[in-house]
Every structure is written in C-alpha cells, then in structure tokens.
Amino acid sequence: MSAVGRTLRALPTMMKIGVSEAIAYRAEMLVWVLSTTMPFINMALWSAVSAYTPVTTAQGRTYGSADFVTYFLCAFIVRQIVSSWASWEINWEVRSGALSMRLLRPMHPIVVYGSGNLAALPMRLLVTFPVVVLLFITGAFAKLPNTASLWALWLLSMFGGWLVTFFINIAIGSLSLFMDSSIKVMDVWLAGFFVFSGYSFPLAIAPSWLSTVAHYMPYRYQFGLPLEMMTGAHDLASALPLLATQWGWVTATGVLAVALWTFGVRRFQAFGG
Amino acid sequence: MISVKGLKKHYQVKQRPPGLAAALTALFSPQTKTVKAVDGIDFDIEPGARVGFLGPNGAGKTTTLKVLSGLLYQSDGSVTVDGHVPQRRDAAFLKKIMLVMGQKQQLLWDLPPSETFELNRAIYEVPRPAFDQRLAELTELLELGDLVNKPTRTLSLGERMKCELVAALVHGPRVLFMDEPTIGLDVSMQVVMRDFIRRYNEKYGATLILTSHYMDDVAALCPRVIVIDKGQLSYDGSLEALAKKVRPEKRVTFRWSSAVDPEVLSRFGRVVSSQAGEAVFQLPQASVKDAVGKVLATLPVADLTVENPPLEEVMSELFSRSRAAQKPVEAAS
Incomplete structure (x- = not known):
C-alpha cells in the first residue's frame, strides 16, 4: 500500500515533468505524428474503392464513402491516444545500460514508463484537434454516439486500449532482457496489428474468418474496440461484453508484462559502464 | 555498513570467431563461455568510511559496485548494505544509496537540471524544506549558480557532472558508490569534485566506495583501498601500507x-x-x-x-605481481 501511496504522491510531478519533456521534443513529436497518418491514406483508398464497388459488411450493411471518412478520422484520433512506445525505450535502455539509472530509483520502472507515455497525451490531443474539427465539417459527428453513457464507455474502452497497448509494449520490451533485441518481435506484433486491429480496414467488412480470429486476439481490444465504440458501432448491450473481454486482456497482458519484467530484470547485465 | 561474503558473479557470454561461416554455425550451435567477473571476494566497510576500489580494466570493480547497488544479481555469496539485501531493491534501500557513474547520466537531456532535481525530490519523497535546504547547499558548494536552469544538453561535461552529483545527492544518500566520477574532466574540475565528495562525506557521514583510474582521486579521498584483479581480492588495507609493501x-x-x-x-x-x-x-x-x-x-x-613512488607505478607492480601469482581465470568488467 505504501508503494501505491508513494507512486500516487509522485505522479503529479512525474506527469508535469513528462509534459515538459514532450514539449521539448516537439520537433520529434511532429515527425512521429507524420508517421501515423496511415489512417488518412486508408481513408482515401477505401473511399475510392467504395465509389467503384459496393462494400458490405457480413450483416449486409453497405459501407459508403462517408462511413469510411468517419471511421478513419476517428481511427487517427484513437491511434494518437492509445499509443505507447515503451518497447523501443526499454530496448534502447537495455542495450545501452541506461536502464541502470531507472532501476536505482525507488519507483517501479513500469510506472515511470507509463507516466512518461501518458504525459505525451496533451501534445497528442493538440494534434487530434484539427481532426475533430474535420469531423464537424464533414458532418461525421452525427454518426458518433449520442448518449453520455456510450461516451463514458468509450472513455473506458480508450483507457483499456491504452493499457493493453502499454502492457504489450512492456512485455515485448522485457524480451530484450532475454534476447539481444526484441525490436523484431515488435515488428511482428505490428504486422498482426495492421491486419487484426481494424487499423487498415474496419473489421466489419473483413471476411468472417478474419473477424472471428480478430475477436480472439488482443489487437481488436487495443485499438478496434475503442474505434468501434467511437463510431457508434455498438449500443450499450453489445458494448458491455466486449468491454469485459477487453479488461480481461488488460489483466492478462498486465500479468504477462509484470512477470516478464520481473524475471527479465534478474538477467540484466547493466552493460556500458 | 557494507558486508560482502564470498561474492561471485559469473556470466555466460556467447562467443564466435569472425566470418560468415562462424556466424551461420553460431546460429544453430551457439558457443558460450563462462566469464568470472567476480570470483569470491570478501570485505566489510564501516559506516562513514571512504574506500577506494581499485583494479585494472576488467578486474570486476564495476560489477561489484553494481551488485552492491542492486543492479545485478550475484551468482553466489551474500551482500548486505546497511542491513538490506540490495537485489530486493526495496524502496528503503534505494533511498539510502546512490550509484554515480561517470559514463551514465540521469539528467533529463532536453530539460534544465533543476527539473531532474524536482523529479528526484518527488520520487525520493524528500520533504520540501529539506530539499530546498540541501539543494541550496549543494548548489553553493559546487558553485552552480544559474547553470541548473539551462537545458542539460547545453552544459559542458564538467558542468553536467556537477549537476549529476547534485541529482544523485538531493535525497541525502548514506552510501555512495562512485564509478569513475571524474572521468573525462579536466584537472581543475577533478580537484573540485574530489573536494566536494570529501566534504559531503565529512558533513553527512556518508559511506563512500570509489573506483577511479585517476590515482590522484584515490590518494586524495581514500585512506583505505581494496584492490581486485581478475575477480579476486589482492589487497585490502591502507593506501600508505600498500605503497610501502609494494614499493x-x-x-x-x-x-x-x-x-x-x-x-x-x-x-x-x-x-x-x-x-x-x-x-x-x-x-x-x-x-x-x-x-x-x-x-x-x-x-x-x-x-x-x-x-613515495607514484601510485600508478605501485598499482601497476601490484597488478603484475598478483597476475603472476594467480591461476589464469577469465576476466570481465
């Protein structure tokens, strides 16, 4: 309990300094944002496809150009918020020995990585602002949820999505304590993410086998579910079981991340000085 | 304060000769080798002591400091620091110690050092009045002035190292592990750092273990030295007695x-x-x-x-004697 209390007391300062760091990295942040513009490319691509041939869901609903615009504008917003880069940080720190300085502090490094990632949120929200304006201009806002309870659940799903992403990052980053580098593992993970998360196309228009597989994988719950909730794909009744599954993934990936970290740190060789 | 009994740290390290064929062979049949970085050392250090930890490159000094600070898990033996087992890395232990590495930094690169000090205040739970007082003292002792408000990336190596020391000490550690704290610094800055470290030790009664290749650091700071070579202890006693014994x-x-x-x-x-x-x-x-x-x-x-003969020569002779006396063992840093 004292560790939790200590963390909570230190968190405001850690977040404040994290925000200062994120602002200091503004040029790097801008470049990173440019690298996450894939949803806009997908939006143009799928809008063009839907103009030539009807795109339908398994339930027979037609996905038109306006639907794709709404979907991918929201995809950009969700992607900005549920992102984490802890895996790359851990890889670099293990290889360079910089992890030593983190381990010397009386604060669990997972908490410090988490607060650092969350501290970048204000800058990211700033980046999403023009896209929110676009949602208004294109009239896409009308397709978004219209009740406070659905928005509240969306927030919950966003937090759950971020946690799954973050824990996966910690787990994969921790693998660098067992192998020379886990960057390639992250690349493999991202390949799956692009197919099964709903990032490249709405899972609703995917072949039924792919939708079924996606339902049993964590990708949908780190990105697809918050996006589906934002685009009004679920009502309260259908959202709740999906949220329960998502938080199941939060628990599972959290346990995996902590276990891999705990065992991995024992193997840390603190290279580089 | 510090007790080390039969400490061993052995690593398994992958090995392969150069060339494509060797790379392919290693892919399917990797060869490993046991590196005995520390191979059974014992020593005790009293509270408030200043001890130089000496040895050539690859002797096992840094490895020992990393075990003492809880970064590495030993392969065998027992270690306690002020009653704590370092590898548990409990908060009470981490609040009492600090490892300062001349080649590693904790200062946030794009922010002024004052932000790192503030971060450490929060993480180490230093009460605000105590933090303000200690920061003022440290800033004055090291003559930092406005440096603490400039982005770290714009500071010189010496200025950064002084700020690193402040960041390391704002929580008032009782045990300081210092690994080459003056590396790369010019002579006048080395003198400033030595003077500061001695004053900190005298004022707060902190225990200090120092490794340095600059013998002037050791001569100025450490009445007692522990010499380690190829992972084994070759001398533990006063610096003066060592010089007399070897030369x-x-x-x-x-x-x-x-x-x-x-x-x-x-x-x-x-x-x-x-x-x-x-x-x-x-x-x-x-x-x-x-x-x-x-x-x-x-x-x-x-x-x-x-x-007296230069300490560098004393150490060089000691290392060559101990190497001649020891059976060949693998060494690592």
Whole structure:
C-alpha cells in the first residue's frame, strides 16, 4: 500500500515533468505524428474503392464513402491516444545500460514508463484537434454516439486500449532482457496489428474468418474496440461484453508484462559502464 | 555498513570467431563461455568510511559496485548494505544509496537540471524544506549558480557532472558508490569534485566506495583501498601500507646547480631518470639518509625532493605481481 501511496504522491510531478519533456521534443513529436497518418491514406483508398464497388459488411450493411471518412478520422484520433512506445525505450535502455539509472530509483520502472507515455497525451490531443474539427465539417459527428453513457464507455474502452497497448509494449520490451533485441518481435506484433486491429480496414467488412480470429486476439481490444465504440458501432448491450473481454486482456497482458519484467530484470547485465 | 561474503558473479557470454561461416554455425550451435567477473571476494566497510576500489580494466570493480547497488544479481555469496539485501531493491534501500557513474547520466537531456532535481525530490519523497535546504547547499558548494536552469544538453561535461552529483545527492544518500566520477574532466574540475565528495562525506557521514583510474582521486579521498584483479581480492588495507609493501622505496629528485656527469650518478643508487639539470633516484627507505648525504657532499645540488613512488607505478607492480601469482581465470568488467 505504501508503494501505491508513494507512486500516487509522485505522479503529479512525474506527469508535469513528462509534459515538459514532450514539449521539448516537439520537433520529434511532429515527425512521429507524420508517421501515423496511415489512417488518412486508408481513408482515401477505401473511399475510392467504395465509389467503384459496393462494400458490405457480413450483416449486409453497405459501407459508403462517408462511413469510411468517419471511421478513419476517428481511427487517427484513437491511434494518437492509445499509443505507447515503451518497447523501443526499454530496448534502447537495455542495450545501452541506461536502464541502470531507472532501476536505482525507488519507483517501479513500469510506472515511470507509463507516466512518461501518458504525459505525451496533451501534445497528442493538440494534434487530434484539427481532426475533430474535420469531423464537424464533414458532418461525421452525427454518426458518433449520442448518449453520455456510450461516451463514458468509450472513455473506458480508450483507457483499456491504452493499457493493453502499454502492457504489450512492456512485455515485448522485457524480451530484450532475454534476447539481444526484441525490436523484431515488435515488428511482428505490428504486422498482426495492421491486419487484426481494424487499423487498415474496419473489421466489419473483413471476411468472417478474419473477424472471428480478430475477436480472439488482443489487437481488436487495443485499438478496434475503442474505434468501434467511437463510431457508434455498438449500443450499450453489445458494448458491455466486449468491454469485459477487453479488461480481461488488460489483466492478462498486465500479468504477462509484470512477470516478464520481473524475471527479465534478474538477467540484466547493466552493460556500458 | 557494507558486508560482502564470498561474492561471485559469473556470466555466460556467447562467443564466435569472425566470418560468415562462424556466424551461420553460431546460429544453430551457439558457443558460450563462462566469464568470472567476480570470483569470491570478501570485505566489510564501516559506516562513514571512504574506500577506494581499485583494479585494472576488467578486474570486476564495476560489477561489484553494481551488485552492491542492486543492479545485478550475484551468482553466489551474500551482500548486505546497511542491513538490506540490495537485489530486493526495496524502496528503503534505494533511498539510502546512490550509484554515480561517470559514463551514465540521469539528467533529463532536453530539460534544465533543476527539473531532474524536482523529479528526484518527488520520487525520493524528500520533504520540501529539506530539499530546498540541501539543494541550496549543494548548489553553493559546487558553485552552480544559474547553470541548473539551462537545458542539460547545453552544459559542458564538467558542468553536467556537477549537476549529476547534485541529482544523485538531493535525497541525502548514506552510501555512495562512485564509478569513475571524474572521468573525462579536466584537472581543475577533478580537484573540485574530489573536494566536494570529501566534504559531503565529512558533513553527512556518508559511506563512500570509489573506483577511479585517476590515482590522484584515490590518494586524495581514500585512506583505505581494496584492490581486485581478475575477480579476486589482492589487497585490502591502507593506501600508505600498500605503497610501502609494494614499493618500499623513496623517489629522490635532485636538481643540479651546474652540469653533472651522468656516469657518476649510479654510484649513489638506482637512477630512474637523468636529464639535463635533474636526476631521479629510487632508493630503499633505510638508505635514503645516507645516499642523500653523499650526493649533497659530492655533487652541486640546488634542490631536492623526497617522495613515495607514484601510485600508478605501485598499482601497476601490484597488478603484475598478483597476475603472476594467480591461476589464469577469465576476466570481465
């Protein structure tokens, strides 16, 4: 309990300094944002496809150009918020020995990585602002949820999505304590993410086998579910079981991340000085 | 304060010869080798002591410091620091210690050092009044002034190192592990750092273990030295006794008031060097008085100094002796 209390007391300062760091990295942040513009490319691509041939869901609903615009504008917003880069940080720190300085502090490094990632949120929200304006201009806002309870659940799903992403990052980053580098593992993970998360196309228009597989994988719950909730794909009744599954993934990936970290740190060789 | 019993740290390291064929072979049949970085050392350190931890590159000094600070898990043996087992890395332990590494930094690169100090205040839960007081003291002692408000990336190496020290000390650690804290610093900055470290130790009674390749650091700070080589302890005692034990001789330097024939010098003892206007002798302690008297009576002496042999030479001789005495074992840093 004292560790939790200590963390909570230190968190405001850690977040404040994290925000200062994120602002200091503004040029790097801008470049990173440019690298996450894939949803806009997908939006143009799928809008063009839907103009030539009807795109339908398994339930027979037609996905038109306006639907794709709404979907991918929201995809950009969700992607900005549920992102984490802890895996790359851990890889670099293990290889360079910089992890030593983190381990010397009386604060669990997972908490410090988490607060650092969350501290970048204000800058990211700033980046999403023009896209929110676009949602208004294109009239896409009308397709978004219209009740406070659905928005509240969306927030919950966003937090759950971020946690799954973050824990996966910690787990994969921790693998660098067992192998020379886990960057390639992250690349493999991202390949799956692009197919099964709903990032490249709405899972609703995917072949039924792919939708079924996606339902049993964590990708949908780190990105697809918050996006589906934002685009009004679920009502309260259908959202709740999906949220329960998502938080199941939060628990599972959290346990995996902590276990891999705990065992991995024992193997840390603190290279580089 | 610090107790080390039978400490061993062995690594399994992958090995392969150069070349594509070896790379492919290693892919399917990797070869590993056991590296004995630390191979069974024992020592105890009293509270408030300043101890130099010496050894050549790859002797196991840094590995030992990393085990003592809880970064590495030992392969065998037991270690306690102020009653804590370092590898548990509990908060109470981490609040008492700090490992300062000359080649690693904790300062946030794009922010002023003052932000790192503030972060550490929050993480180490230092009460605000105590933090403000200690920060003011440290800033004054190190003459930091406005440096703490400039982005770290714009500071010189010496300025950064001073700020690193402040960041390391704002929580008032009782045990300081310092690994090459003056590396890369110019001579005047080394003196500032040594002076500061000694004053911190005297004021707060902090225990200090220092590794440094600069013997001046050790001579200025550490009455006691522990020498480790190839993972094994080769000396534990006072620096003075070590110098006497390894090189029980004195260095006597004469400066001549007029030219002296170099041929005659060897009559008075072993000549280490001789150049125009100056000669350096290495003489057994017992014969210093006699030999100096003879030189003074015979040659045109303008000035003379009597010193212990340079510590670098003492250490070099100690390492070569201990290597000759030890069975070959693998070494690592």
